Amino acid sequence: KAGVTQTPRYLIKTRGQQVTLSCSPISGHRSVSWYQQTPGQGLQFLFEYFSETQRNKGNFPGRFSGRQFSNSRSEMNVSTLELGDSALYLCASSPTITGLVEAFFGQGTRLTVV
Amino acid sequence: GNSVTQMEGPVTLSEEAFLTINCTYTATGYPSLFWYVQYPGEGLQLLLKATKADDKGSNKGFEATYRKETTSFHLEKGSVQVSDSAVYFCALYENNDMRFGAGTRLTVKP
Numbered sequence: 001k002a003g004v005t006q007t008p009r010y011l012i013k014t015r016g017q018q019v020t021l022s023c024s025p026i027s028g029h030r031s032v033s034w035y036q037q038t039p040g041q042g043l044q045f046l047f048e049y050f051s052e053t054q055r056n057k058g059n060f061p062g063r064f065s066g067r068q069f070s071n072s073r074s075e076m077n078v079s080t081l082e083l084g085d086s087a088l089y090l091c092a093s094s095p096t097i098t099g100l101v102e103a104f105f106g107q108g109t110r111l112t113v114v
Numbered sequence: 115g116n117s118v119t120q121m122e123g124p125v126t127l128s129e130e131a132f133l134t135i136n137c138t139y140t141a142t143g144y145p146s147l148f149w150y151v152q153y154p155g156e157g158l159q160l161l162l163k164a165t166k167a168d169d170k171g172s173n174k175g176f177e178a179t180y181r182k183e184t185t186s187f188h189l190e191k192g193s194v195q196v197s198d199s200a201v202y203f204c205a206l207y208e209n210n211d212m213r214f215g216a217g218t219r220l221t222v223k224p
Contacts, residue, residue, distance in 0.1 A: 004157070033212075043158075043203065043214035056210050090157055105150075105157030 002027065004093050004106035012112045018079040021109045025072050025093030031055075032074040033103060034066060037088040046089075049074055078111075086113045116141045120204050120215035127194055127222050135189040135218045137178075137204035145208035147171075147180050147187040152201045152217070161189075161202070194222045 005024040013019050025032050033048040033056075045058040049068035066076040072093075078085055088110050092103035121136040139145065146165045150158040162171030167182035176191045187204060199222045204215040 035214075042216040045212050048210075092157070102160065103158075105159065107155065107157050 004091055004104055006089075006091050006106035006109050008109060009107065010110050010112075012114060013081050015081055015083060015113055017081050018077060019081060019111060020075050020077045021089055021091075021111070023074045023076075023091030023093075023106060025074070025091075026095075026104055029093035029095050029104070030072050031094040031096065032068055032072065033092045033094070034074070034076050035090040035092070036060075037090055037108070038086075043090070046076065081113045083113050086111060116145065116206060116208055116211055116213050118204050118206055118213050118215040120202075120218050122216075122218070123201075124219040124221060127220070129196055129222055129224050130193045131222075133189070133191040133194045133198075133220070135202055135204075135220070137187045137189065137215060139185050139187065139204075139206050139213075141185075141206055141208050143208055144182075145206040147178070148205040148207065149176070149178055149187070149189050150203040150205060150214075152203065154200070158203060194220070196222045196224050198222050 007022045031050045034046040036044045047066050048056040052068045063079045068074045088108045090105050090108045092105045094103045117140045119138050148163045149161040151161045152158045162173040164171040164180035167180050170179045178187050178189045201217045201219045203217045206213050
């Protein structure tokens with residue numbers, strides 16, 4: 001069974017640009033959540049989707065957005081990138097409706113903003 | 115709000131040493147508690163969990179007991195191996211809110 005797949009693995013963007021990250025969950029998993037991991041702030045919850053609906057949202061500015069498609073694949077978008085957005089972005093999928101439990105994580109997308 | 119506090123790392127141990135990584139939490143009610151592990155270059159993996167007071171989670175020789183009276187969920191292993199070198203995260207989940215600790219890096223030397 002394939003794991004959670006995140007693309008791309010590495011990304012370099014310039015301040016002010018926007019970026020879209022992709023996550024393919026484990027087959028059969030309908031819940032997808034996103035996290036930002038930085039050395040200073042650790043792991044912070046961004047948002048969670050279940051059946052194309054956002055169920056929860058963390059404390060991030062509106063520049064961070066996401067969506068989920070009917071096949072459960074998810075994308076997150078960050079607009080007007082800032083240097084502080086440089087981080088490892090992790091996606092996790094879960095078979096349960098309470099998607100923040102029993103989560104299976106992907107390897108992450110490392111975003112560098114220059 | 116809810117929060118998780120882990121002992122700061124890094125922790126360096128020799129192979130076969132005893133491991134303890136402390137974790138305490140603050141929550142309004144009765145959260146579920148987790149330990150996740152992140153190996154180099156990989157995402158997080160669930161290591162073990164406990165969903166109510168006095169539950170003991172265990173996996174791969176690691177154990178942690180949910181102690182409500184001390185609001186703690188310390189991770190222990192009796193004899194660590196080089197392959198246990200990783201970053202360990204304590205986490206809690208309550209009312210659709212997931213919080214992670216800052217992570218503790220463990221290095222095990224042969």
